Amino acid sequence: MAAPLGTSLQSMLQAAVQSVQWTYSLFWQLCPQQGILVWGDGYYNGAIKTRKTVQPMEVSAEEASLQRSQQLRELYESLSAGETNPPCRRPCAALSPEDLTESEWFYLMCVSFSFPPGVGLPGKAYARRQHLWLTGANEVDSKTFSRAILAKSARIQTVVCIPLLDGVVEFGTMDKVQEDLSFIQHVETFFIDHLNPLPPKPALSEHSTSNPASSSEHIPAVMYTVVDPLAANPNLNDDMDEDIEEEEEEEEEDEEPESGSEDKAGYGIARQTPTPAMAAEPSELIQLEMPEDIRLGSPNDGSNNLDSDFHLLAVSQGVNTAGQAESTRRWGLSQNPMQVQLPTSALHPLEDLTQEDTHYSQTVSNILQNQFTRWPASPSSVGYVSYSTQSAFAKWSSRASHHHFHPAAAAAADGTSQCILKYILFTVPYLHAKNPGESSPQTTAADTKLRGKGAPQEELSANHVLAERRRREKLNERFIILRSLVPFVTKMDKASILGDTIEYVKQLRRKIQELEARNRQMTEAEQRSKLPEIAVQRTSSSSSKEQQRSGVTMTEKRKVRIVEGVVAKAKAVEAEATTSVQVSIIESDALLEIECRHKEGLLLDVMQMLREVRIEVIGVQSSLNNGVFVAELRAKVKEHANGKKVSIVEVKRALNQIIPHAVD
Amino acid sequence: MEGPSGVRKGAWTKCEDDLLRACVQLYGEGKWHLVPQRAGLNRCRKSRRLRWLNYLKPNIKRGDLSEDEVDMMIRMHKLLGNRWSLIAGRLPRRTSNDVKNYWNTYMRRKVYSHKKDNNVEKQAEAKSTVKHHEVIKPVPRTLSKTSPWLQGKFFNSSKVGASGEGATSISGSGNWWETLLDDKEDNEG
Numbered sequence: 018m019a020a021p022l023g024t025s026l027q028s029m030l031q032a033a034v035q036s037v038q039w040t041y042s043l044f045w046q047l048c049p050q051q052g053i054l055v056w057g058d059g060y061y062n063g064a065i066k067t068r069k070t071v072q073p074m075e076v077s078a079e080e081a082s083l084q085r086s087q088q089l090r091e092l093y094e095s096l097s098a099g100e101t102n103p104p105c106r107r108p109c110a111a112l113s114p115e116d117l118t119e120s121e122w123f124y125l126m127c128v129s130f131s132f133p134p135g136v137g138l139p140g141k142a143y144a145r146r147q148h149l150w151l152t153g154a155n156e157v158d159s160k161t162f163s164r165a166i167l168a169k170s171a172r173i174q175t176v177v178c179i180p181l182l183d184g185v186v187e188f189g190t191m192d193k194v195q196e197d198l199s200f201i202q203h204v205e206t207f208f209i210d211h212l213n214p215l216p217p218k219p220a221l222s223e224h225s226t227s228n229p230a231s232s233s234e235h236i237p238a239v240m241y242t243v244v245d246p247l248a249a250n251p252n253l254n255d256d257m258d259e260d261i262e263e264e265e266e267e268e269e270e271d272e273e274p275e276s277g278s279e280d281k282a283g284y285g286i287a288r289q290t291p292t293p294a295m296a297a298e299p300s301e302l303i304q305l306e307m308p309e310d311i312r313l314g315s316p317n318d319g320s321n322n323l324d325s326d327f328h329l330l331a332v333s334q335g336v337n338t339a340g341q342a343e344s345t346r347r348w349g350l351s352q353n354p355m356q357v358q359l360p361t362s363a364l365h366p367l368e369d370l371t372q373e374d375t376h377y378s379q380t381v382s383n384i385l386q387n388q389f390t391r392w393p394a395s396p397s398s399v400g401y402v403s404y405s406t407q408s409a410f411a412k413w414s415s416r417a418s419h420h421h422f423h424p425a426a427a428a429a430a431d432g433t434s435q436c437i438l439k440y441i442l443f444t445v446p447y448l449h450a451k452n453p454g455e456s457s458p459q460t461t462a463a464d465t466k467l468r469g470k471g472a473p474q475e476e477l478s479a480n481h482v483l484a485e486r487r488r489r490e491k492l493n494e495r496f497i498i499l500r501s502l503v504p505f506v507t508k509m510d511k512a513s514i515l516g517d518t519i520e521y522v523k524q525l526r527r528k529i530q531e532l533e534a535r536n537r538q539m540t541e542a543e544q545r546s547k548l549p550e551i552a553v554q555r556t557s558s559s560s561s562k563e564q565q566r567s568g569v570t571m572t573e574k575r576k577v578r579i580v581e582g583v584v585a586k587a588k589a590v591e592a593e594a595t596t597s598v599q600v601s602i603i604e605s606d607a608l609l610e611i612e613c614r615h616k617e618g619l620l621l622d623v624m625q626m627l628r629e630v631r632i633e634v635i636g637v638q639s640s641l642n643n644g645v646f647v648a649e650l651r652a653k654v655k656e657h658a659n660g661k662k663v664s665i666v667e668v669k670r671a672l673n674q675i676i677p678h679a680v681d
Numbered sequence: 682m683e684g685p686s687g688v689r690k691g692a693w694t695k696c697e698d699d700l701l702r703a704c705v706q707l708y709g710e711g712k713w714h715l716v717p718q719r720a721g722l723n724r725c726r727k728s729r730r731l732r733w734l735n736y737l738k739p740n741i742k743r744g745d746l747s748e749d750e751v752d753m754m755i756r757m758h759k760l761l762g763n764r765w766s767l768i769a770g771r772l773p774r775r776t777s778n779d780v781k782n783y784w785n786t787y788m789r790r791k792v793y794s795h796k797k798d799n800n801v802e803k804q805a806e807a808k809s810t811v812k813h814h815e816v817i818k819p820v821p822r823t824l825s826k827t828s829p830w831l832q833g834k835f836f837n838s839s840k841v842g843a844s845g846e847g848a849t850s851i852s853g854s855g856n857w858w859e860t861l862l863d864d865k866e867d868n869e870g
Contacts, residue, residue, distance in 0.1 A: 096760040
């Protein structure tokens with residue numbers, strides 16, 4: 018609160034209040050930003066408690082009052098600052114609230130008040146541009162004078178507000194003084210005289226001089242006796258002479274307030290409601306809510322992006338295709354969301370690693386036990402395969418080479434298993450489009466809670482419990498998704514799901530390598546060589562014997578021969594595809610592998626035939642490569658009505674009738 | 682009722698109030714240790730003084746605080762904190778006990794409820810972020826024999842050298858991720 022005139026304003030207030038020997042003087046300054054009157058400066062000229070005076074030398078009354086005014090100001094600032102900052106040690110000479118008199122309390126509390134124009138005594142004086150003289154301030158209603166309660170305890174009886182400069186000058190005293198026109202003129206003349214030496218403000222002085230004219234018009238209605246101008250002038254001169262000569266006398270406190278019979282009613286000043294206090298609180302609420310709104314904005318943006326990704330997937334999913342040619346377009350469309358999701362998945366593994374450390378170590382230990390048991394049974398051979406740049410599986414080849422690099426770098430099996438496990442945990446669950454959408458806002462919400470400062474201990478533990486619960490829920494959802502993606506998951510526990518997923522990913526990679534090699538051989542147009550045989554893992558010795566017998570005993574018109582790793586005799590002109598059918602049945606589980614020339618509706622025919630022979634298909638993996646149809650079917654064999662199961666020979670015979678063969 | 686040391690406890694009766702009031706009128710305030718000799722009261726000194734200051738003093742104002750007194754109390758509490766005697770000294774005819782009780786009953790609850798609203802809002806936001814995830818499980822597809830189209834198809838497929846009319850693809854709109862796997866395995870690009 019810097020006054021425009023600075024020190025000169027305080028000196029004017031000091032001189033004015035001392036010349037009239039009143040208790041205090043204040044200057045209410047108009048705040049240009051808010052448009053309300055706030056405390057600008059003041060001077061206290063009342064009683065002072067001397068219980069804790071630490072001054073070594075006696076000072077004059079004027080210096081004591083000046084120091085008192087400054088100390089009261091400092092006390093108010095320290096008390097208001099003490100609310101936000103921890104109470105710091107104050108100097109010895111500083112005041113404490115116990116050392117104040119009642120009138121000093123009134124002066125101190127005035128600093129915390131502010132008046133809109135038209136509200137309160139200073140506000141109304143400013144709005145009307147007239148002086149307001151209030152007699153009996155300690156007895157009026159609080160609607161008339163908002164500081165009536167303080168005035169009552171401090172015994173302030175008379176308050177005068179005079180609009181001057183850019184605000185209102187207020188004087189107060191403990192004596193009961195009736196309205197005095199000469200007092201008003203004296204104060205106005207005093208301030209105008211101080212402004213006369215300033216030449217760049219002629220308009221302001223003209224404005225001030227207009228006040229006596231307007232106020233003089235109201236004089237006849239208020240005055241009791243007509244003052245003779247000739248008699249008034251010598252009185253003013255005598256007063257000025259007396260001020261110079263005589264010393265200032267201390268004011269006596271009037272213990273018993275006089276009766277209010279002569280009070281002047283009719284002051285229509287509106288009561289000052291606690292609006293400033295209420296206005297401050299909503300602004301604080303707005304400030305508190307702003308950062309939360311900013312935080313909440315970012316997850317909305319994230320969810321919007323994820324919605325667009327999901328919409329793209331929905332568009333690609335909605336396309337109904339009849340042939341295999343359009344499925345290639347779908348693959349092209351599906352590449353885009355995969356590219357978009359890659360940076361998203363890169364961020365989540367870092368967060369998941371921090372959250373899943375404990376669970377991760379347990380899972381790794383479980384899988385390593387399985388790996389050790391499987392390691393001697395099926396040693397995996399790592400062969401170097403070069404991939405052509407024009408391949409359709411460019412992205413997969415980069416991952417495959419990345420996978421091959423790790424065994425060379427880390428010779429131990431633990432490294433290999435750990436890399437595969439990380440790859441599966443962070444990549445396979447993100448095939449589902451909803452996952453990134455859900456985890457982002459949850460993480461943001463958790464961070465928002467954890468950042469809350471000053472939260473009690475119970476809230477911290479509650480937030481932690483909620484975060485852990487959310488993490489477990491997310492993990493369980495991902496495991497369910499993983500179990501639904503892998504076709505041959507047998508058990509429900511997490512270790513089995515992860516182990517089966519590892520096997521499935523390995524099979525997919527192996528199939529990709531075979532298809533790449535086959536495609537390259539056909540492209541090079543070399544002489545056809547022996548193709549690698551698809552190993553049937555679940556073939557038992559008994560079923561292999563039955564295959565040999567069925568080959569020998571089969572006699573039909575077409576003399577169709579079953580090819581097992583042997584290239585069929587083909588014409589030199591036509592390059593025909595090989596045809597092979599392999600069936601293996603173990604108890605009630607069946608595995609069928611078909612390789613033949615492609616035909617429209619072939620898969621439907623095969624499945625329909627299988628239903629007739631009481632074989633229920635569970636999973637199908639099929640592919641089409643240059644007109645060659647390759648499929649692997651997993652099925653359950655059910656019993657007929659007579660309780661007899663179908664045999665391998667019957668299934669093979671039925672399949673050979675459906676699949677197309679080379680025309681002889 | 683009287684305690685073991687002969688000092689009376691519990692609520693003050695009208696007779697005791699009259700005795701204390703007469704004693705103060707006769708001898709004035711202060712010197713509370715002499716009240717038993719002067720008035721014949723069997724109350725402890727602290728109780729006598731508090732009874733007079735908070736209840737029996739003639740000029741004490743009763744009833745709830747007015748709006749202006751509440752506003753002034755808020756301002757002074759902002760500056761002074763919980764120093765009730767200083768705050769009550771500035772409110773005419775109010776005791777420090779009244780000011781303390783009023784603040785602890787009404788004002789502190791307002792401040793506390795203000796903080797509580799923020800916590801409720803945070804919990805509401807947490808609940809809204811937790812979304813229920815739909816789990817999609819693979820369902821085996823069964824083709825019914827009663828479909829006439831299938832029977833016709835079977836009749837056609839039994840012929841030798843017949844070109845297939847099959848326009849239906851089993852990989853239609855079942856599970857969306859299965860199509861992703863099929864697309865990856867497709868060689869034609």
